[in-house]
Amino acid sequence: MKFAVTSRGDDLSNDLQKRIKEQLMKHGLVFNQHEPELVITIGGDGTLLQAFHDYAKRLEETAFVGIHTGHLGFYADWVPSEVDQLIDDIVHKPFQVVEYPLLEVIIHHNQDEGERHLALNESTIKGLGGSIVSNVEIKGDTFEVFRGDGLCISTPSGSTAYNKALGGAILHPSLASIQISEMASINNRVYRTIGSPLVxxxxxxxxxxxxxxxxxxxxxxxxTLEYRHIHSLQCRVADERIRFARYRSFPFWKRVKESFIRE
Structure with missing residues (x-):
């Protein structure tokens, strides 16, 4: 199996990166940064997010597994004290693939094909230097005219990130969906929004x-991308999905509990 290991860059993460690379190669696995079948990220959720974007064109061939070396990472299954167990599992056990939905964002400047992006957590649109006024269209029909700081469109796994801070719901990743949450909407006789997150x-x-x-x-x-003007921002559930390599059970609601309410 071909693998790659990415690090957050701190001493602990770098030491683990070197150790894992050496041990896996010693057992006959092939280190390949360009075409890995397994990407091991060491750091936090930001490290895994970066790896996701680095390998976004290989999502059908690449699975991810995370080790957190700081605060508990929502996407990371393992801690440094469990590295030997993880190495042993990678060498001797086939992993179970768990897939999470992604967000597709297409930024149109005019009536063009637009820039296509994939997000694991969320995409936001905000006004620079003032409020943004925007039509919100769903399935081709205008749903509302939004005025305020901006809007956040999140994936189910990303619903625990910025979306949660905005008062959005936490969605299980088995639900192929996106969620739209408001940022400080302005409601008056001219502008009126639903005021609740939409799934x-x-x-x-x-x-x-x-x-x-x-x-x-x-x-x-x-x-972060900045534009003088855009024609529209199109959002939907992407056809692609991110694949996580699971060597042991780690249920989603257990992740939520340990991330937010565990004492």
Missing amino acids: LPKHHVCLLRPLNEVEVQVTIDHY
Whole structure:
């Protein structure tokens, strides 16, 4: 099996990266950064997010497993004290593939094909220097006209990130869906929004069409893009999915509990 190991860059993560690489190669696995079948990330959720974007064109061939070396990572199954067990499992056990839905975002500048991006957690659109006014269209029909700081569109696994801070619901990743949450909406006689997060299924497309001339900032996970103007932001559940390598059971709700309410 071909593998790659990525590190957050701190001393502990770098030491584990070197150790895992040496041990797996000693057991006959092939280190290959360009075409890995398994990517081991060492650090936190940000490290795994970066690895996801680095290998976004290999999602059908590549699975991910995470080791957290700081605070508990939501995507990471393992801690440094369990590295020997993980190495043994990788060498001797086939992994179970667990797939999570992704968000597809297409940024249209005019009536063009647009820039296509994939997000594991979320995408946001905000006004720079002022509120953003935007049509929110669902399945081709205008649902509302939003005015406020911006909107967050999240995946089920990303529902525990920025979406949660905005008061959105936590969704199980078995639900192929996206969630739209508001950032400080302005409601008056002219502008009226639903005021609650919206959960859209796989076959529904959401189109955000800015109506004012404010410059916009679009984020794709941890990447930030700024534009003087965009025609629209199209969001839907992506055809692609991220594949995680599971060597042991780690139920989603257990992750949620340990991440947020475990004492």
